[in-house]
Amino acid sequence: MSQSSFSQKSISQTKVTIDYVQYLNERAELTQPLPEWASKPDTLVSYYREMVQARQADQKAIALQRTGQLGTYPSTLGQEAIAVVIGSVMATDDVFVPYYRDHAAMVIRGMKQADVYRYWGGDERGSANPDCKEDLPYCVPIATQVPHAAGAAAAIKIRGQQRAVLCTCGDGGTSKGDFLESINLAGIWQLPLVFIINNNQWAISVPRRLQCGAPTLAQKGIGAGIPALQVDGNDVIALHEVISHALHRARTGKGATLIEAMSYRLSDHTTADDATRYRNAEELKTGWSKEPIKRLQQYLHSNGWWDEQKEQRLQAQVADHVQQSVDEYLKTPLPPVSDLFTHHYQQMPVSLTEQQMAMEAKVTKGGGHD
Amino acid sequence: MTDKITLVEAVNQALHYAMTNDPDVVVLGEDVGVNGGVFRATQGLKEKFGFRRVMDTPLAEALIGGVSIGMATQGLKPVAEIQFMGFIFPALEQLMCHAARMRNRTRGRLTCPMVVRAPFGGGIHAPEHHSESTEALFAHIPGFRVVIPSSPKRAYGLLLAAIQDPDPVLFFEPKRIYRASKQIVPNDGEPLPLDTCFTLKEGHDVTLISWGASVQETLQAAKQLEETGISAEVIDLATIKPIDYDTILASVQKTGRCVIVHEAARAGAVSADIAAEINYHAAVELEAPVERVTGYDITMPYYRMEQYYIPSKNDIINAVNKTMEQA
Numbered sequence A: 001m002s003q004s005s006f007s008q009k010s011i012s013q014t015k016v017t018i019d020y021v022q023y024l025n026e027r028a029e030l031t032q033p034l035p036e037w038a039s040k041p042d043t044l045v046s047y048y049r050e051m052v053q054a055r056q057a058d059q060k061a062i063a064l065q066r067t068g069q070l071g072t073y074p075s076t077l078g079q080e081a082i083a084v085v086i087g088s089v090m091a092t093d094d095v096f097v098p099y100y101r102d103h104a105a106m107v108i109r110g111m112k113q114a115d116v117y118r119y120w121g122g123d124e125r126g127s128a129n130p131d132c133k134e135d136l137p138y139c140v141p142i143a144t145q146v147p148h149a150a151g152a153a154a155a156i157k158i159r160g161q162q163r164a165v166l167c168t169c170g171d172g173g174t175s176k177g178d179f180l181e182s183i184n185l186a187g188i189w190q191l192p193l194v195f196i197i198n199n200n201q202w203a204i205s206v207p208r209r210l211q212c213g214a215p216t217l218a219q220k221g222i223g224a225g226i227p228a229l230q231v232d233g234n235d236v237i238a239l240h241e242v243i244s245h246a247l248h249r250a251r252t253g254k255g256a257t258l259i260e261a262m263s264y265r266l267s268d269h270t271t272a273d274d275a276t277r278y279r280n281a282e283e284l285k286t287g288w289s290k291e292p293i294k295r296l297q298q299y300l301h302s303n304g305w306w307d308e309q310k311e312q313r314l315q316a317q318v319a320d321h322v323q324q325s326v327d328e329y330l331k332t333p334l335p336p337v338s339d340l341f342t343h344h345y346q347q348m349p350v351s352l353t354e355q356q357m358a359m360e361a362k363v364t365k366g367g368g369h370d
Numbered sequence B: 001m002t003d004k005i006t007l008v009e010a011v012n013q014a015l016h017y018a019m020t021n022d023p024d025v026v027v028l029g030e031d032v033g034v035n036g037g038v039f040r041a042t043q044g045l046k047e048k049f050g051f052r053r054v055m056d057t058p059l060a061e062a063l064i065g066g067v068s069i070g071m072a073t074q075g076l077k078p079v080a081e082i083q084f085m086g087f088i089f090p091a092l093e094q095l096m097c098h099a100a101r102m103r104n105r106t107r108g109r110l111t112c113p114m115v116v117r118a119p120f121g122g123g124i125h126a127p128e129h130h131s132e133s134t135e136a137l138f139a140h141i142p143g144f145r146v147v148i149p150s151s152p153k154r155a156y157g158l159l160l161a162a163i164q165d166p167d168p169v170l171f172f173e174p175k176r177i178y179r180a181s182k183q184i185v186p187n188d189g190e191p192l193p194l195d196t197c198f199t200l201k202e203g204h205d206v207t208l209i210s211w212g213a214s215v216q217e218t219l220q221a222a223k224q225l226e227e228t229g230i231s232a233e234v235i236d237l238a239t240i241k242p243i244d245y246d247t248i249l250a251s252v253q254k255t256g257r258c259v260i261v262h263e264a265a266r267a268g269a270v271s272a273d274i275a276a277e278i279n280y281h282a283a284v285e286l287e288a289p290v291e292r293v294t295g296y297d298i299t300m301p302y303y304r305m306e307q308y309y310i311p312s313k314n315d316i317i318n319a320v321n322k323t324m325e326q327a
C-alpha cells in the first residue's frame, strides 16, 4: 500500500463535524425557533443601537484619518455584530482580552469612545482605559494576547472564582503559535475561557484558504480537546446564544470553548490598505448582502418593533454622541513629557529621572513642543 | 545551626519562603513540578503547595511568558522558569511587547509583577544553545529589571526582592556557580535591595566590576593582585538594569582606573554602557582608559573549547596590569 493511499484512508476515518449555528439568515428570515429572550424587542433593539453607534463611530474615525487627524486605523465595518454581542453578554467582572478591531466591545465595557480616538490618534493615554477594570488593552502583535487570556483564566481558576475570560483574534491569528499553544493549555487545564475567532475571511491580502488547510478554523479546538463550533457572525441572536452559553460553561467550571464567528471585512484592512488590489468587487457585493445591521433592521421592522421615525431619532442621537467624542478627542492637549517617563516602573530608576530631565530641558517650558 | 547551602539551593529556599508567605506567588514552567526543575531549583514546591500553585506547563516558551503576563495582570505573582536562557527567545516577543510595556501603556492600571528565572552562561559542559550570556538583549528593553546574583546569599535575597518587585524582573542564574560554593543563608525572608551594586572588597588602585559567575574569577584576581601590591576594589553589579551608577562612579573617582569583566560577547555589551557613563562622568579622574575583559563576538564554543572563551583570572590580571602601566 502506498503512503498516500494510506494517508487518505486515515483522513476519512477521522472526519470531524463542526456545528454551525444560525437563527436569522441573510434575508432576515428565522431558520429555527427563537430562544425566549429574542421573542421580546428590548435586547434586539439595544443590539441594533449599539451596532449603529459602532458603525458611525467607525466612519468618523476613517474621516478623521483621511483629514490627517488620526493615525492608521483598523475599521470594524461589517463585523459590528460580534463585538456588540461580546460587549453586551460579558459580565462586568469577566475579563475581556481583545484584538485591535474590537472597538465596539471595548466601548460597551467601559472604554470612552474619545479614548478609542486618542489611542489610534497616537496618544498613550488612549490605552489607559481607566474604566475597563481588568480588561486588557488593544493588542497589535498578532495573537500575542491569547496567552494573556489563558493566564488570566488560570489565575481565576487558581482562586476558585466564578468568572470567565473572553479572548478574540482574527482568522490570521489562528496560524500563530501563541494561539495554538494557548488553546492547547486551555484544554489541558480546563480553563474558564472563551476563544472567539473573528473570521472576516482576510488577513490583509491573504485569504482564509491560504491561512489553513483545514475546512474550518473551529476544528483546531478538537486537537486541543475543547468544544468548538461555528456561528453566523452577522446574526446577533446566534452570537448571543453561543457566547452566553460558552461564558456560562466557563464560569461553572466546565472549561473552555472555541467559537469561529463567520463574518466579512467590508472595509480595507486598515486606512493604510487598498483592498481593491487583491479582492474582487463581486465578493465584496456578496459581503454587503450579508451584513449584520441591515439584517437586524429588517427583522425589527417586520415585527413592528422599529420604524422610520425611530431610525431617524437614533441616527441623530448617535451622531451627536460621536461628534461629542470627536470634539473631546480633538480638544485633548498633549500631556507633559514627564508622562512618557513616569509609567515604566512603579519607582523610577535614577538613570531614567536624569533622562526625563534632559528631555524636559529640550522642550519649551509648560509642556509645549517645538 | 543552619547548614551551608549552594546558590541553586538558595534559589529553592527563596521560592519556598515566598510561596509560604504570599499565596499569590505561583511557579510555572517546564518540568518544575514533580521533577523539581532540571537543576532542582523548584524541588519540593509541588509537594508543599500543590498543582494549582506549581504548574508544569506544556513545552511552549511563548506560552509560559504570555500566561505569566495574564496571571500578573490578575494580581498573581508568577515566577516562571525558562529551562535555559538559550530557549527564552520564543518568549521574547511576549516579554518585550507586553510584560515590559503593560504598566506604561495602561498608565499603571495593569501591571506585570512577574519574575522570569533562567539559568545562563557557560562552563558546565552543556550542549549547543545552553551556554550563552545574552543579558544585554534584555537590558536594552525599557520596563525591565535584569538581576544576576553571584553568591548563594545574594541569590536568596535578590530573588525575594525580585518576587516582591511590582514590575517584571528577569532573574538570570549563573549556572556555572549553581553548586560551586556554599554559604550559610538564613531563611529569614530578608530581601536584598535591587538597583544597587554590592562592593565585595574595598581597594584604592583600580575598580573591578563584574556580575554572575565571573565574579569568582574577579575576586581571585583581586586577591592575587593584592599580593603584588595592587589594591583592587571589587563591585558585583547585581542589577544590570537599571544600573547603580552612584556606587560605580564613586569608586572609579576614588581609584581612577576601571576594568569591567563579563562572559557575554563584547559588541553591544552592558560593559560598553558602563564605560560610556564612566567616561562622561569621571573623565577628569580617569588615569587610564576603561578596560573590558569579555567574551568574544563569536558563537559560544562547544564545551571542549569554552574555557578559551570564558574570561579567566589571568585575563583580568593582565587587563589590570595594562591599566596600571598607563601614567
Ligand SMILES: Cc1ncc(C[n+]2csc(CCOP(=O)(O)OP(=O)(O)O)c2C)c(N)n1
Pocket: A101, A140, A141, A142, A169, A170, A171, A172, A173, A174, A198, A200, A202, A203, A204, A265, A269
Ligand atoms: C506578529 C505580527 N505579524 C504581522 C503583523 C502585521 N499584521 C497586522 S494585521 C495582519 C493581518 C491579521 O489578520 P487577521 O488575524 O485575520 O485579522 P484581521 O485584521 O483580518 O481582522 C498582519 C499580518 C502583526 N501586527 N503582528
